[in-house]
Amino acid sequence: MTTTTRVAPLIDARGLHKHFGPLHVLKGVDLMVAPRELVVVIGPSGSGKSTLLRCLNLLETPDSGSVVVDGIDLMDPRTDINLARQRIGMVFQSFNLYPTMSALGNVTLALRHVAGKSAAEADVLGMAALARVGLADRAGHRPHQLSGGQQQRVAIARAVALEPRAMLFDEPTSSLDPELVGSVLAVMRELRADGMTMVVVSHEMGFARAAADRVVFMEDGAIVEQGPPDAIFGDATHSRTRAFVGQIRA
Amino acid sequence: MSDFFDAGIILAAWPMLWRGLLTTLALSALVVPLGLAAGFGLALLSTSRSRAVRWGVIGWTDLFRAFPPLVLLILLYGGLPFAGLELGGVACMAIAFFLNTGSYYSEVIRAGMESVPPGQSEAARSLGLGTWQTLRTIVLPQALRRVLPDLVSNTLEVVKLTSLASVVAVPELLYQARQAQSLTYNPSPIFAAAVLYAVALWPFVKILRRLEQRAAPSR
Known part of the structure; x- marks a missing residue:
């Protein structure tokens, strides 16, 4: 375990199980994230890492287990999930910007x-949020007029504008051309520097190595191993982790 | 040939034809919104979490799309009185079109909603928008934009189908033309009605073509 357990975790998910039909996608996953911590979740595709992330704001409802974010029990039927989701920003692999609205319109929709x-x-x-991701001069542009990297930065601004307590990133750079990845990672590093609590599902090993406080390796619906990036990338305990890390680097 | 287009007879029948055209417009102004309302209602119900509701909507729309609207209309007008319920022609039109065209509108709107990528709703929900807010601000605007040509096309069909009302004694354009025809023993009023229909709907067909052309290249 990490040394973060002394502080009350901002994200506290325990015993998560999730089935998709016959598939057992999460097999009892615990994930605790301390305030201001940046956790990068890695693992082969189909390992359940995206599902885990989507359980943290209940875009997927776990079959069992508990999810508590910022003291709010998301699984409690009395919880207003829409209110809770304002505190948990999410960024998607495919950006999911609203195509009919300008960049500013995308950012201000939830604000209004x-x-x-x-x-x-x-x-x-909204303009402040766009400025934060370096796109104030693109406020009037529609998504299709922006590059992939710019679209993803607008998506980050859209989530950040609500001043969430935590941010979830689901493979934020996986659909970007290589030369655009850097601009998105730079914005994420700034968020990190500002003290944002973040959970990032990513294949960007360079980013994980440089920015993460903790790397979580998932396989087959379970967390195999977790620890500081140096430990995971340097000398992982489990052979499966070493095999995966070796593959990614190759 | 002169019988087929007798200007004198058309002129004499003109007041009837004009009233008929106005009635057709009024009838359209009644049944199009009714059909649209039913269509929206059914399309929204088809997104319900309850399987029973979704199946109910499918059964309903399939049934009324399989039912010829003329048969439905005559059934309501001629059949219901035997069940002790006597409705006027306009009321029968309203009910028949609510059922029939509502089902067609519903399918168009539902197809539009399904064409909006699920990531759009997910993004909205992840920001804290509720189900209804997401539908209203994100899904429906995109869906309607995508199916606008189909909606306009469907509406044109509905306006043309209002001529069915002539069967249930609603004095719309076709009814008036046939009245004039039997009064004068001359088909010219029918010819005039046909021209009136075409002239009235022509601009909408043009608009439809525009919309279809604009929609085509980007898909």
Whole structure:
């Protein structure tokens, strides 16, 4: 275990099980993330890492287990899940920007409809969020007028604008051309520097090595091993971890 | 030939034809919104979490798309009185079109909603938008944009189908033309009605072509 257990975890997921039909995708996964911690989840495709991430804001409902984020029990039927989700930003592999709206429109939608800001307030906050990802000058552009990297940065701004307590990233750079990956990772590093708690599912080993506090290796619906990046990438305990890390680097 | 297009008779029948055209427009203004309302209702129900509701919607839309609207109309107009329920022609039109065209509109809207990638709703839900908010602000605007040509095309069909009302004694354009025909023993009023239909709908066909052309290259 890591040394983060002394602080109350911001994300506290325990005993998560999830089936998709006959497939047992999560087989009793525990994941605790301390405030300001950056956890990178790695593992082969189909290992359940995206499903785990999507359970942390209940985009997937676990069959059993508990998910507590910032003290809110997401599995409690009395919990207003829409209110809770405002505190947990999410960034997707395929960006999922709203194609009919400008970059600013994408960022302000939830500010207006969820956070209850006036249009003027939302515009100010939205512009600030876009500035934070270096895209204030693209506020009026539609998604299709932006590069993949810019689209993903707008998606980050859209989530950050609600001032979440934690951010979830589901393979944020996997659908980007290699030369655009850096700009997105740079924004994520800045978020990290600002103290954002982050869980990142990623194949970017360079990023994991440099930025992560902890790397979690998943395989076949379970966490095989976790620890500081040096340990996971340097001398992992499990042969399966070593095999996967070796493959990725090759 | 002169019998087929007798300007004098058309002129004499013109007040009837004009009233008929206005009635056709009024009838359209009644049944199109009804059909659209039913279509939206059914399409939204088809996204229900309950399997029973979804199957119910499928059964309903399939049934009323399989049912010829003319048969439905005559059944309502001629059959219901025997069940002790006597409805006027306009009411029968409203019910028949609510059932029939509502099912067609529903399929168009549902197809549009299904064409919106699931990631769009997921992104909205992950930001804290509720089910209804997501539908209203994200899914429906994109869905309607995608199926606008089909909606307009369907609406044109519905307007043309209002001529069915002539069978149940609603004095719309075709009914008035046939009345004029039997009064004058001359088909010219029917010819005039046909021209009126075409002239009234022509602009909408043009708009439809525009929409289809604009939709085509980007898909």
